[in-house]
Amino acid sequence: MSALNIILLTGRQSEAPHDEGEYPHYLCEYNGKPLIHKLIDNCAVLQPRRMICTFSNHDIARLHLRNMVPQMHPSASVLPVHNITRGAACTALLASEEIDNDDELLILSVSDFLDIELQDVVRAFRESHEDAGVVIFNSLHPRYSFARLDSECRVIEAAEKNPISSNAIAGVYWFKSGSLFVSAAKEMIRKDARVNDNFYIAPALNELVLLQKRIGAYRIEPNQYRPLKTDSQLHAFEAGEMR
Structure with a gap:
C-alpha cells in the first residue's frame, strides 16, 4: 500500500487581510480546539506521510502558524500562499x-x-481499485461541485457550481497517486477550463474521465455534511451544535 499525503485547503485567500483582532474561520474553536486542529486529528488516523496545510503568508506571520501547526501532529506542516491564487x-x-x-x-x-x-472513505476507494474518488451527498444548490455518475456509481462528468446532477461533492478528493492529480490539474489549466475565472479541483476529474480512469463516489447523508462558510454556520460549530 502506498504512503498517503494530505492537503488541507483553507479556502480562497482574501484580497484584504484580516484585521489584527480577527481570526480566520479555521481557528474557530470546538471543545477547546481550533477547527484546523480537529481536522488534523481526523486525518491522523490515516497515518499520512505529510499533512500540508495551506495558509496565506499574512496569516502565517501574524498568527505564528509555523509554531502552532507542527504541534498538532508530527506530519503536519505549513505551506505559505504568497499571492492570490486562481482557485x-x-x-x-x-x-x-x-x-x-x-x-x-x-x-x-x-x-x-x-x-x-x-x-472508511479511503478504504472503500482502495478496495474498489479506483484511480480517484469523491465524497458526495444529495443537493442541488449551485454553491457546490457536482458529479454525474454511471450505473456503477462512478464519475463520468464533473462540474463546478453547476448542478448537472443531484450528487454534490463534499470537498473531499482522493487520488491513487499525487502525480495523477497534478497532471490532470495542469491539463485542465492548459485547456483554460475556468469557472468564474478560477480553476477548481472538480473539473480536473474530467481529464481523468478522458483517460478512462475509474473515479469512485462515496455517498454520505446530507446531515453528515456540515459546511462552514457563513457566520451562522461557524457560530453553530463553536457552540458545539455538531459532533
Missing part, C-alpha cells in the same frame, strides 16, 4: 514538489466538515 486547484498545485509522486493524495477543504470516518 483551489492552483493552491493545491503549490504543493507539487511534495505530492507529484506515486503516493496517494487526499485533498480536503477546511470549509467542509464531515461527520464520517475518513479511513
Whole structure:
C-alpha cells in the first residue's frame, strides 16, 4: 500500500487581510480546539506521510502558524500562499514538489466538515481499485461541485457550481497517486477550463474521465455534511451544535 499525503485547503485567500483582532474561520474553536486542529486529528488516523496545510503568508506571520501547526501532529506542516491564487486547484498545485509522486493524495477543504470516518472513505476507494474518488451527498444548490455518475456509481462528468446532477461533492478528493492529480490539474489549466475565472479541483476529474480512469463516489447523508462558510454556520460549530 502506498504512503498517503494530505492537503488541507483553507479556502480562497482574501484580497484584504484580516484585521489584527480577527481570526480566520479555521481557528474557530470546538471543545477547546481550533477547527484546523480537529481536522488534523481526523486525518491522523490515516497515518499520512505529510499533512500540508495551506495558509496565506499574512496569516502565517501574524498568527505564528509555523509554531502552532507542527504541534498538532508530527506530519503536519505549513505551506505559505504568497499571492492570490486562481482557485483551489492552483493552491493545491503549490504543493507539487511534495505530492507529484506515486503516493496517494487526499485533498480536503477546511470549509467542509464531515461527520464520517475518513479511513472508511479511503478504504472503500482502495478496495474498489479506483484511480480517484469523491465524497458526495444529495443537493442541488449551485454553491457546490457536482458529479454525474454511471450505473456503477462512478464519475463520468464533473462540474463546478453547476448542478448537472443531484450528487454534490463534499470537498473531499482522493487520488491513487499525487502525480495523477497534478497532471490532470495542469491539463485542465492548459485547456483554460475556468469557472468564474478560477480553476477548481472538480473539473480536473474530467481529464481523468478522458483517460478512462475509474473515479469512485462515496455517498454520505446530507446531515453528515456540515459546511462552514457563513457566520451562522461557524457560530453553530463553536457552540458545539455538531459532533
